[in-house]
Amino acid sequence: MRRPKQDRAVHTRELILDAAAGVFDENGFAGASINKILSRAGVTAGAMYFHFRSKADLARAVIHTQSSALEIPEQPGGIQQLIDLTMYLTGQFTSNIRFRAGVRLAVEQGESGLQDYTAYRWWISIFERELVAARARGELLPGVDEASFARFVVASYTGTQVMSDIATARTDLAEQVVTMWRYLLPSIVPPLMLTHYVIDPARKDLISA
Amino acid sequence: MRRPKQDRAVHTRELILDAAAGVFDENGFAGASINKILSRAGVTAGAMYFHFRSKADLARAVIHTQSSALEIPEQPGGIQQLIDLTMYLTGQFTSNIRFRAGVRLAVEQGESGLQDYTAYRWWISIFERELVAARARGELLPGVDEASFARFVVASYTGTQVMSDIATARTDLAEQVVTMWRYLLPSIVPPLMLTHYVIDPARKDLISA
Numbered sequence: 001m002r003r004p005k006q007d008r009a010v011h012t013r014e015l016i017l018d019a020a021a022g023v024f025d026e027n028g029f030a031g032a033s034i035n036k037i038l039s040r041a042g043v044t045a046g047a048m049y050f051h052f053r054s055k056a057d058l059a060r061a062v063i064h065t066q067s068s069a070l071e072i073p074e075q076p077g078g079i080q081q082l083i084d085l086t087m088y089l090t091g092q093f094t095s096n097i098r099f100r101a102g103v104r105l106a107v108e109q110g111e112s113g114l115q116d117y118t119a120y121r122w123w124i125s126i127f128e129r130e131l132v133a134a135r136a137r138g139e140l141l142p143g144v145d146e147a148s149f150a151r152f153v154v155a156s157y158t159g160t161q162v163m164s165d166i167a168t169a170r171t172d173l174a175e176q177v178v179t180m181w182r183y184l185l186p187s188i189v190p191p192l193m194l195t196h197y198v199i200d201p202a203r204k205d206l207i208s209a
Numbered sequence: 210m211r212r213p214k215q216d217r218a219v220h221t222r223e224l225i226l227d228a229a230a231g232v233f234d235e236n237g238f239a240g241a242s243i244n245k246i247l248s249r250a251g252v253t254a255g256a257m258y259f260h261f262r263s264k265a266d267l268a269r270a271v272i273h274t275q276s277s278a279l280e281i282p283e284q285p286g287g288i289q290q291l292i293d294l295t296m297y298l299t300g301q302f303t304s305n306i307r308f309r310a311g312v313r314l315a316v317e318q319g320e321s322g323l324q325d326y327t328a329y330r331w332w333i334s335i336f337e338r339e340l341v342a343a344r345a346r347g348e349l350l351p352g353v354d355e356a357s358f359a360r361f362v363v364a365s366y367t368g369t370q371v372m373s374d375i376a377t378a379r380t381d382l383a384e385q386v387v388t389m390w391r392y393l394l395p396s397i398v399p400p401l402m403l404t405h406y407v408i409d410p411a412r413k414d415l416i417s418a
Contacts, residue, residue: 029320183361
């Protein structure tokens with residue numbers, strides 16, 4: 001009989017997180033104020049403190065739920081799906097505020113003092129799943145370690161995104177992700193398979209849950 | 210006859226930048242205060258405002274002079290020197306506060322609102338010089354573009370450093386930079402030359418001006 005109350009609590013929590021993501025996205029961690037978040041969410045301070053203890057707690061939740069509005073494929077598909085997934089994420093920076101704010105807060109953790117690796121660990125696991133599938137399909141060279149390469153793709157993508165944001169407000173991100181794969185693929189797939197893969201930002205639309 | 214006065218001005222400017230780097234390193238951009246920087250530098254507000262207009266102006270100067278206490282080789286040497294240079298930088302994060310603070314401010318620009326690409330552009334040019342030398346020495350595969358690969362190395366290194374900082378306070382950075390080169394080298398050097406290169410954090414000491 002307590003279902004409706006729980007649903008309402010979940011709804012309020014999401015409302016607050018959407019508002020927080022918007023305010024962090026526009027102002028950064030230091031520039032964001034609890035009051036701004038409350039007024040954007042249209043909730044009382046009491047409702048917010050029921051879910052979150054502090055601004056740092058809100059930032060942590062935005063980091064942890066950065067993928068909540070993403071459509072990550074349920075089944076891993078190997079190298080092509082891994083490439084397409086990075087193209088999909090690149091497109092999401094434009095429209096998906098929960099993702100954009102979560103990534104920004106995950107990068108700029110010196111400001112919030114969070115030192116929270118959870119989101120990076122999660123992305124590594126998502127990418128590693130694709131590499132394990134790639135291994136089973138014979139797409140990976142023998143020397144490639146699925147876990148360490150997954151981590152390196154997350155690192156390369158992170159740095160590429162940070163630089164593209166500063167240089168061009170991410171307008172050249174898709175082009176830079178193409179360059180990234182151009183320099184990563186030859187190290188991990190057998191030479192004869194190289195031409196089988198399509199590195200194309202337009203394939204971002206092929207990803208859906 | 211004005212030389213001594215100019216020397217003193219340069220000295221004061223460096224004193225302020227060292228103090229600012231220390232305060233930004235410990236507190237981030239938002240947490241740093243002009244007063245903290247003044248008291249650490251031991252200079253008056255007047256002396257500081259003669260050189261810098263604002264906290265953002267100070268942050269920009271720390272970003273731009275992040276390499277001032279580094280010893281970058283005068284002559285480019287190709288792939289091995291490029292690898293060694295990244296190992297040298299990895300070591301510098303421990304002891305070189307101007308470098309560490311400059312890199313941190315360059316990454317966390319959402320907080321300062323600077324959107325300044327100068328330092329990235331400079332590192333790309335330094336790495337590109339090594340790749341141009343590598344090309345002349347026959348170390349690069351035909352398909353490798355010196356400029357775009359230099360940019361990708363800066364991006365990979367940036368992301369690797371950000372993640373290592375959050376995950377382990379950079380204690381695993383040297384190990385992650387080894388992994389980075391393991392996955393970059395096969396894409397850019399001829400297969401027969403691969404075993405000629407040494408990817409070893411201890412080679413950081415081979416770099417000197």
